[in-house]
Amino acid sequence: MSTDTLAAAAVRGRWAIAAIFFVNGFVTGSWAPQIPVFLHRLEITETTLGLLILLFGAGAVSAMVWAGHLIPRYGSRAVTSLFAISCCFGLLLVALAPNVWTAAIAMYVFGGTIGATDVSMNANAVTVEKKLGRAIMSSSHGFWSLGGFVGGGLGGIAIQAWGHLAHAAIVSVVATVIVAAAIGKIVTDLPVADEHRKFVLPRTPGVYIIGLMALLCMNSEGAVLDWGALYLRQELGTDIATAGFAFGAFAGAMALMRFLGDGVRNRFGAVAAFRTSALVAAAGMLVAGLAPWPWLVIAAFAVSGLGIANMVPILFSAAGNQAGTSPGAGMSVVTTMGYSGILLAPSVIGFVGERTGFAPIFVAISGLMLAVMLASGMTGTADQPARGAAPLQPS
Structure with missing residues (x-):
């Protein structure tokens, strides 16, 4: 061919x-x-x-x-x-x-x-x-x-x-x-490779570190999805219609940035893109937790969506390119760990938020985004298909 x-x-x-x-x-x-x-x-x-x-x-x-x-x-x-x-x-x-x-x-x-x-x-x-x-x-x-x-x-x-x-x-x-x-x-x-055809849990520690990073990132998505509107309604006294913009602004900004994200990653590399994204996400969550006005919180959620948008895709690419692990095994572990964050986070956040309010929750999530940023070097393998493989170009 x-x-x-x-x-x-x-x-x-x-x-x-x-x-x-x-x-x-x-x-x-x-x-x-x-x-x-x-x-x-x-x-x-x-x-x-x-x-x-x-x-x-x-x-x-x-x-x-x-x-x-x-x-x-x-x-x-x-x-x-x-x-x-x-x-x-x-x-x-x-x-x-x-x-x-x-x-x-x-x-x-x-x-x-x-x-x-x-x-x-x-x-x-x-x-x-x-x-x-x-x-x-x-x-x-x-x-x-x-x-x-x-x-x-x-x-x-x-x-x-x-x-x-x-x-x-x-x-x-x-x-x-x-x-x-x-x-x-x-x-x-x-x-x-034959030795990777049979599915076994990966022995490479990096897969599980990336999975934990994905869990924390997707936990942040779940926090805005499940509790953002309630936060605006109960703690900032906004009406229901305005509260609905909490996740709407977050999701809209996320979709927009995901379409731009491949160009950013191809130009600057996965590590730099991930690190910058984590900083933007952390800043947005921090402002959302501290802001006294509903529309500022909504804008902060949108900024956070811009940051979180490309973090999970980069982590998935990194998981699929781990040395000594098949793409399917690496992706299965990281995806499962990541979605476990969305599965488990709502009940935990609800339990804590009922006692402390949701503002401290979003401030704490900002800290988690900074912690994820410190491990951004783990995303370097995401660049392997882009920089380590010869692209198919028409001759």
Whole structure:
């Protein structure tokens, strides 16, 4: 196969995996407007809903480990294709559940399809980076954020117009069409050494350090998602409409910066980009915790979103390029540890915030971002595909 053909295939693969990121975010975001209907339809309390959402997280984390086992054996292309198709129907499965017990099973399966797709698509993005010889991870996560924005933004309108079941069916159809168009163009993995084909927990300490860094970064995302609006409402006395801008400003800034992040990383390198991002995130969280005015807090959350946006994508690239560890194994460990932060953080932050208020929480998160910055040298391996591999250029 000629260099021109290989290069063209890599470019097509880059946009194919971007489409999978979009679908994963779109289906996940479409779940958010379903939650009030879900609560009313099953006649459950908020406590029961919390337990069902916990099952979603448990399904995601367990499936991430399973995906890490499958990727070295079958390649991220095959695993991504399988789970991307299955995740198209997860929301519909939940929408069809007639009672709390079937909903519990549906939520676990739904979380599993989302989590397994997440690990495999990130592993494939690492492969694309190696084939292209440049970073694409941040913009790939940008497509995830864009999908979440579209799914969450349009979902409520669709549910109001046609009902929750029709909405879930539409989501499944749209997602399936996009996945069907993309999977044939997903790139094939680079050869994996025989000794790495069998999934084992990595013995390289760096993988777990990167995983801890991802946990702290994603914990920060979860803090704004779950508690930002409540902080504005209860402690700064703003109205509900204004409080809703807490995560909106954060997510919007994050999506924008993720589309710009690959260019920044390609120009300045992963370590410098990560270090600067951590400083920006820390500054935003500190101001959010100390500011006396709601709109200043909202602006601070947006600044923090600009910083946090590219930290996790850089960490994922670094995890997929650890020496002596297959991309699937490294990605599985770091993704699982990172998402554990989102899974466990809400209850811990709620318990502490109930007693201290949320302002000290955001100040403390600022300190955690500075601690993560001190370990920024661990992200140097993220540059290996961009600077250590020969990109495919048309001859």
